Structure formats: C-alpha cells, structure tokens
Amino acid sequence: MREGLLRYLPGLAVVAAIGAPALMLQSRLTVSGKTVVSAVAVAIVLGVLIRNLWGIAEACKPGVSFAVKRLLRVGIALLGAQLSLGQVLRTGATAVFVVAICIVLAILVVRFLSTRMGLSDRLGTLLAVGTSICGVSAIVATAPAIEAKQEETSMAVATITVFGLLAVVVYPLLGRALGLSDVVFGTWAGTAVNDTSQVIAAGLIYSQTAGEVATVVKLTRNLFMAPVIVVLSSWYLRRGQGSGVRGQKGISLKSAVPGFVMGFVAMAVLNSLGVFPPMALDLIRTASSWLIVVALAGVGLETNLASLKAIGFRPFYAGLCAASFMAAVSFGLIRIFGIG
Numbered sequence: 001m002r003e004g005l006l007r008y009l010p011g012l013a014v015v016a017a018i019g020a021p022a023l024m025l026q027s028r029l030t031v032s033g034k035t036v037v038s039a040v041a042v043a044i045v046l047g048v049l050i051r052n053l054w055g056i057a058e059a060c061k062p063g064v065s066f067a068v069k070r071l072l073r074v075g076i077a078l079l080g081a082q083l084s085l086g087q088v089l090r091t092g093a094t095a096v097f098v099v100a101i102c103i104v105l106a107i108l109v110v111r112f113l114s115t116r117m118g119l120s121d122r123l124g125t126l127l128a129v130g131t132s133i134c135g136v137s138a139i140v141a142t143a144p145a146i147e148a149k150q151e152e153t154s155m156a157v158a159t160i161t162v163f164g165l166l167a168v169v170v171y172p173l174l175g176r177a178l179g180l181s182d183v184v185f186g187t188w189a190g191t192a193v194n195d196t197s198q199v200i201a202a203g204l205i206y207s208q209t210a211g212e213v214a215t216v217v218k219l220t221r222n223l224f225m226a227p228v229i230v231v232l233s234s235w236y237l238r239r240g241q242g243s244g245v246r247g248q249k250g251i252s253l254k255s256a257v258p259g260f261v262m263g264f265v266a267m268a269v270l271n272s273l274g275v276f277p278p279m280a281l282d283l284i285r286t287a288s289s290w291l292i293v294v295a296l297a298g299v300g301l302e303t304n305l306a307s308l309k310a311i312g313f314r315p316f317y318a319g320l321c322a323a324s325f326m327a328a329v330s331f332g333l334i335r336i337f338g339i340g
Helices: 002-006 009-028 039-053 058-082 085-116 121-142 150-178 182-192 196-206 208-222 225-238 245-249 259-272 278-301 305-311 313-337
Strands: none
Touching: 009 039, 009 058, 009 278, 039 196, 039 278, 039 305, 058 196, 058 208, 058 259, 058 278, 085 121, 085 182, 085 208, 085 259, 085 313, 121 150, 121 196, 121 208, 121 225, 121 313, 150 182, 150 196, 150 305, 150 313, 182 196, 182 208, 182 313, 196 208, 196 278, 208 259, 305 313
C-alpha cells in the first residue's frame, strides 16, 4: 500500500510546485477584492509550457493523472460548501431546459455536419456527445455502447480536447467584451464548454461566482450522460450497427449520478443547515481552491500539443463547427430564457 502511495508523490509534487506560485500570484495581484490574474489560468499555462517545452518524467505521470481524476473531483465536492442547497437547485432548475435543448440540437446537428464532411457515423456521434454533454468522459462512456473503433475514439478525444482548451481562453475574453454578468457567463460556460475541468477553469478565470454557477450548470448537464447513452445504444441496436449490450450494462447509478456530484450537493445541504462554523468554511474554501488549481495544473501537464497535430482537417473543422454551434445556441437560449 505504501509503495502504491509513493508512486503518486513525484507527480503530486510537480502539480503542487505549479499550484503554489499560481495561487500566490493571484493573491498578490488581487485589487479591491477583484482578481487581476487567475491562479487557474496561470496553473494551466505553466503546465502546458512545462509539458511541451521540457516534457514530464514517466515517474510523474501517475501522480499527475491522480490529481486530474481524483483531486479535481474532491475539489468540486468541497466547492459545494460555498453554496446553499437553494442556490444549487435554483441554478440547476433554471438551466436544465437550456441544457436539454442544447444536447438534443447538438447531437442532431453535429452528427449531420460530421457525416456531410465525410467522417464516419460513429465519429460524428462521439463528437456530438463530447460537445453536448461532458467532453472526454462522454466520449469514453459512449464509444463501447456504439462499438466505435479505437481510432475514432482517440480522434474524437483529441478534437474535443483542442476546442475545450481553446474555450478556456476564448470564453472569458468574449464574456468581458460582451460585458456579461457572472451568472450569465457561468451559465454559458457550464452549458457550452466541453469537459468539467475546462468549464471550471473558464468559470473561475472569469470570477469566483461565475465558477460556482458554471459548476452547478455543468453538473446538471453531466446527469444527462446516462440517458443519452442508453438512447444512442438502443438506436444503434435497432439499426443493426451495434450490440447495445455493453453500453446498456455500463449504465449504473454511479455513472448516472457520479460520486462527486452527490458530494457537491451534500456539502451544499450541510452548509444550508449551518453545520460549518466560519473557520471551517474558510478551511474548506482554501482546500477546494488548492485542489482545483493543482488538478488543473495537471490538466496542463497532460496536454501534449504535438499529439493534437494528428487530428486532421476534417475532424478539426467538424469540431470547430460543433464548438461554434454549441456556443451560439446556448448563448441564444440563455438570452431567450432570460437567465441572469
């Protein structure tokens, strides 16, 4: 057991070494309560630069992966303590119709555009679910249900990763240019940006409030993954293009409601009940910020820009169309529903 823990230490030391100065820089460059430089942005950029200029040792990879897959989820769960259950339910309920409409439209439109560009039906489906629900997680979960090839899965993951990372940079800039409120921006990022880590990064770069709203909306969106996979698996089965068995067996309560989502809600409930004294809330807030920053440093360290060159023009353009469509439709629906 001790040897198992020790193998994570090199990677955890690296993400901690990136996260510490990032948080320090943010605290030093905070003016009148306003963050001038986001620790999240600094951590991701440093991680990307280190990975692509110098690379990371094999010994560091288990710890970096642990930070991305485990520490981020704990950080998200702890983030719930900064909200009340009422806030979570109101934000989730307000956004649920926007999320549902975006998912349906994205799956239909992205699949159509992808096939028109000459991509395989399954690759188009993977791009659609990755864009509309929760990025890489949705792709990995959907691939066996529709019996996608490994190269289709890899290509979809690479494409979604590229546009998710671009969104982390572009969305906050667009939000500032458009003068969006924290609630509107958080809802937009939570609805349109691909992966959970990228949503949280974009939201927190904009503001703490935007990050909290984006997290709630994204977790609401994640809950759609299980029913969508079941529908797609059944549809491919009826078309005679998949067994449907693996996908249907893979749908469980755990996949429908991930543990960190339940943890987030539980922390919000406890906060609503006044369980946490002020000092405990400060400690939880600090721990949540620290875990999220080091986890997103890990996201930067796992971003190999050289491998993204292998995407190809057609998947790239399909991904560009998917990302642009999702951004425009979700923004339009937010305005129509009068959110924020």
